[in-house]
Amino acid sequence: MRSTASAVLLVSALIAGGVPTAALAVDRDIASSPTVVTAAAPAVFFADDMQRSVATGLGGASGAATYRMSDPRAFSVSGGAARAVIRVPGTSVAASPSGLTALDTTQSVAFTVPSLPAFGRGVYLNLQARKTASGFYHVQLVVDPKGSAVLEALRVTGSRQVVLARTTLSTRLRAHTSIVLEASVRGTTSVAVDAVVTVGGVTTRLAATDASSARLAAAGAVSVGGYLSSSSSAQQFAFDDYRVAVAPTGAGPGSNSPQPTPSQPSAPRPSPTPSPTLAPSPTPAPTPSPAPTPSSSVQPDPSSSSTLTWDESGTRRHRGAPLPGVSSAPIPVGAVIVDGSARAGGTGSASAPFSTIQSAVDRASTGAVIVVRSGTYNEDVTVPAGKRVTIQSAPGAQVWLDGARPVTGWRSAGTTWVVDGWTAQFDSSPTFTRGAPDGTTSGWQWISAGHPMAAHPDQIWIDGAALAQVGSRDQVRPGTFFVDTAADRLYIGSSPEGHQVRASSETKALSIRGAGTVIRDIGIRGYATSVWMMGTVTIEAPDVTLQGVTVADNATTGVFVGAARATLRDVTLARNGLLGIGANLADDLRLENVLALENNAEHFNQAPVSGGVKIAKSRGVRVVDSAFLRNDGPGIWTDQSVFDLTIARSDLIGNLGHGAFIELTQKVDIVDDLIVGNGGNALKINNTGDVQIWNNTIVGGNRTINIVQDSRSQADASVPGHDPRRPFPDPDMPWTSRDIALGNNVVGGSSGACTLCVEDYSHRFAASELNIRSDGNIFQRTGASQPAWLVVWSRGAANVNPFVFTTLDSYRAITGQDLHSISIDGRPVTTPTGSLLGDVSHPGVAQPRPPRAAAWWTGSVDGVGARMP
Incomplete structure (x- = not known):
């Protein structure tokens, strides 16, 4: 889960992550005053491919200084990689390039874990920046015995730890798999802490902004290292291709200077996939597709807006969102611009736009208008608490937040087609409680015998037509698919030859935690949202407006409202797997000119939750001038102490x-x-x-x-x-x-x-x-x-x-x-x-x-x- 510091502060020892106190290893001479590096232009200041043999310690990279290490006995170099062993649970190891102290840096390294942790909370692989005696920024990947991994960015000052952002990788890690981790720290008045991890062609990105008074604005050392959970046994890990790029002074957020990126490690580097976020805590989806252009998450649009027409026969008038691309909202002066085809490192201007919506949100000030140019953005966007923004399409632009990506590399396998290396695994918990089984009493069973795969969020389309998921390979027929998680394979029963196959790779589209935020004139589709994640779009702060938004073809609930005074105006919810709109504790909710049709497309039981909209524990609700058509369940369902409800002209x-x-x-x-x-x-x-x-x-x-x-x-x-x-x-x-x-x-x-x-x-x-x-x-x-x-x-x-x-x-x-x-x-x-x-x-x-x-x-x-x- 991505969670910016303004949204949540997790301080001191963290049960599910963070940096345990023993992990705060300081290099032995960290308090000294090495030379501060300032580069005239972005440059790789330090690079080490580990092509040497060292029995104890790390030696020195060719043409570079040696390392300072927390414990030289923990390190060795052989076979083109550095080796580290953490023998004592609850301790850490770290290595810093000697003499390197810098302000704005980007580090990259390729980690390998020869074996997954046997038990406990596992091993924490990390990069640190701006290390001084008083604190540092810390990016870590926490790997547990099952191969599940959590990517986190933290600020550490003394024994105090603040989680700036966090997300769970959708890809399960395996022993000997290359794990490329990047960490970038830039800026002073506002510090941008970005992380990217790439595993087997699947890339997850984490972005955070630290504008607090406790931000670390001074130059410091960098380091690579690891920590072993106090509940795990001794653990080895390896790393190579360690690089540090140093930006010119002042090239942080708000600067027009381009941001440096380190030389590429040997592992493949597809386009970053923004990290999934969710309330309360998500399990995002992987991206099995081949690497697109690294500078952008934008993709070719698999279908024109003309195909997205809905059968509204019988209604008194047209309802819902206009088709994407008909917006005429003007671009205000000072707007922050996003263009998925732009190069990374933009400033948000018309001539140097940001390449992702999340980057624009992270860098924008409260009150900003973010204008998005045409494109299909495979992103999971979080608007953090304390930040009010408007996100809207450019005039005439077709903008889609799309949770699916193209899948290629199919080969024939009997009467089916298969693709290897499919590592996407989604949580199929069937209730609002993660990990809980289905209910057993009448009215509380979510899954029917006729549709046993309803809660599985996997989704595949061929030329825009959805396939149905089955539970075993021998059930695959034309129009169906099967996910073999044990073998990392995906089977489909219809020929992909000459067609575009797309599969869900993200779990959330929007987590709106900034009060007063407006989302206008965009489409949202194709997300593999688990039931317990509550919605592909979650409104978690008051006074949020969705206007001219289409939310379609997502695995469970389209939009969830969990805060007061939300307005959904000119919004379409179509063919979502469980529910169009869910709401709880959503006082003064306004649904105006909403179209909810053909939701519960996965055919969950109609009780306890299904249909067009279900609202609970809310007061002052108005549903007006709307249409609820052909939902598998109630059109409108209010329950559990709703007070003061109007349903009019609908x-x-x-x-x-x-x-x-x-x-x-x-x-x-x-x-x-x-x-x-x-x-x-x-x-x-x-x-x-x-x-x-x-x-x-x-x-x-x-x-x-x-x-x-x-x-x-x-x-x-x-x-x-x-x-x-x-x-x-x-x-x-x-x-x-x-x-x-x-x-x-x-x-x-x-x-x-x-x-x-x-x-x-x-x-x-x-x-x-x-x-x-x-x-x-x-x-x-x-x-x-x-x-x-x-x-x-x-x-x-x-x-x-x-x-x-x-x-x-x-x-x-x-x-x-x-x-x-x-x-x-x-x-x-x-x-x-x-x-x-x-x-x-x-x-x-x-x-x-x-x-x-x-x-x-x-x-x-x-x-x-x-x-x-």
């Missing part, structure tokens, strides 16, 4: 679950909505009170309107769903389906047992005791007995069996409800898209709207049903 069409599922919610306005052709209940109200349901067209579903009460009690702390920020019990949240008013709706087309259904499964409340009120509606049934009951009406404790009414007259006579309503049997009253047929006469049916409903209604005074165009 279309919920063809969802496989409920159209709208309003559960454990209070104070709800459902006004001018078109809810048509959904597979579950069209509208389900469950343990939810103070509800206004006015001027909606609600047609289809196995129960058209289903108002139910169950035994869950807000006073029972053991029942999930309480808002931890609220008093217990919460007086605003009774969890009772009480005070519900229905008026001026068109209600019909039920395929179940009833059209209007009010039931209390706890057998405590009659519908009259719950104050359910209904009038001014047009009811419809396909026939006099389809469904069998027009209305089901709870009798509560008086009789566990509810009233069932087959006619409107009998229902009126007993309940006194719907005195102005009409009921029509044996014929439709709407067109297939929900427009009221012209021959349906309804004079005197419409009733005065209460103020809350009237505030959202823009149709005629006597209108019944949703307003149609």
Whole structure:
């Protein structure tokens, strides 16, 4: 996980990483005053290919000074590599080129571990810069016994350690594999600490900016070394091709001087892949593709925006984001420019743009506007806490944050095709808890027997068409793929010849931790996001806006909102594997002109989470002028103590679950909505009170309107769903389906047992005791007995069996409800898209709207049903 210092400070001994106290080895003469090196131009000041033989120590590189070592007995040189052994757990070794003290440096080295650690937390391979008696910057790769690796950048002053950034490599390391580590430290008023690690052609980048008062702005020594966890046994490692490049004075962030890069080590060096970040902690994805141009993460666009059109048939008007490339937002004066085809080391100007979005974010000041030129950027971007930026496309530019990369090198293998060296491994934990198994109780099982691979984030496309993942090689057929993690191979069942094959290589697109940040007019697709990562885009700070953004074809959830006052405006969420939008503790959330369609593309069970949008524990939510289409699950689902919800002027069409599922919610306005052709209940109200349901067209579903009460009690702390920020019990949240008013709706087309259904499964409340009120509606049934009951009406404790009414007259006579309503049997009253047929006469049916409903209604005074165009 990349985590900038402004976002999180991890101080002192770190359980999962950091520099243990014993690792703070200081070279024996580090406190002396060697000559400060200042180069007139970027230059490789020190290079050592280890072509010598030294029994004890490191000797000296050809034409260069010798090393200063923390313990010469730990080092030797043979076979073209330096050897180091750490015999005592909890200790470290380090070697510094003698006489080299510099301010801005870039180091590179090729590490090898002859065997993975046997147990414990493993070995920490590191590069250090600006080393003085008071502190240093420290970049390390932590390798554990399973080959998992974490890349970290830290500032160390005395015994205090601050993690500036961290990410987990998606590639598992193996013994004898070359690990090329680079570390760059530049600047004084703001210190940029960058790290790059390349393993087997897969590159991960880490970037951090240290602008704190504790930053290290003085020149110091550099070193290469390692630390052994106190819980591990003695460990060897090797290193060679050690190089140090020294920048000219003042070539740090904000300077126009180009940044130096060291001579390339012998290992291959593909384009850097920005490190994945996630809240709470991600497992990013590897990049198995061949090396692209090293200066940029931009790739050829695999599809034109013209192919990204969505079937919105049946909606009242177009919803969601415009196609990428139609933005006309101007470029403001002083904007920071990004161009993926630019050379690395730019300054963000129009003539010298940054080559990655993350570089621009890292270098930009708060309030900056970052303008991105056309391209496909294989990045994982973090906006750190304390930094407010706007990221937008250039006028007319098609900009995609793309989690997938091309895969080549296929060969025929019987009836399949295979590529070797596929090291991508993603976490397939099926729940919001990393490492936890699937649930076993009803309603808490995420994975169905029919779709056992749903939680596996791997994704592959051939010419833009998705393949389906299977669990073994012998299951591979045309249109499917299998990942053989044991053999590092990928199999596909469709020929790649003459086609472009792309596979997911990143897990996260955006982690937004800077309050007030705006993301505008970009597309996001193809990320291998695990369930527990919460979303491909995570909003983790208040007052964030997404506008004109498309989020499509990601492995699980498209966007997760976990902070107050977020706005999603003109946003499309399409074909994401689990959920379009998830939200929790997202007070004052605004969804405006959102299009969520065909989400839960991986076919997780509909409960506990699935569909277009699910919102929990949030207050003051507005969903307006939006569309939720053909999601495998509910179109909209609110749950677990949502208070003050409005769903207005929106279309919920063809969802496989409920159209709208309003559960454990209070104070709800459902006004001018078109809810048509959904597979579950069209509208389900469950343990939810103070509800206004006015001027909606609600047609289809196995129960058209289903108002139910169950035994869950807000006073029972053991029942999930309480808002931890609220008093217990919460007086605003009774969890009772009480005070519900229905008026001026068109209600019909039920395929179940009833059209209007009010039931209390706890057998405590009659519908009259719950104050359910209904009038001014047009009811419809396909026939006099389809469904069998027009209305089901709870009798509560008086009789566990509810009233069932087959006619409107009998229902009126007993309940006194719907005195102005009409009921029509044996014929439709709407067109297939929900427009009221012209021959349906309804004079005197419409009733005065209460103020809350009237505030959202823009149709005629006597209108019944949703307003149609």
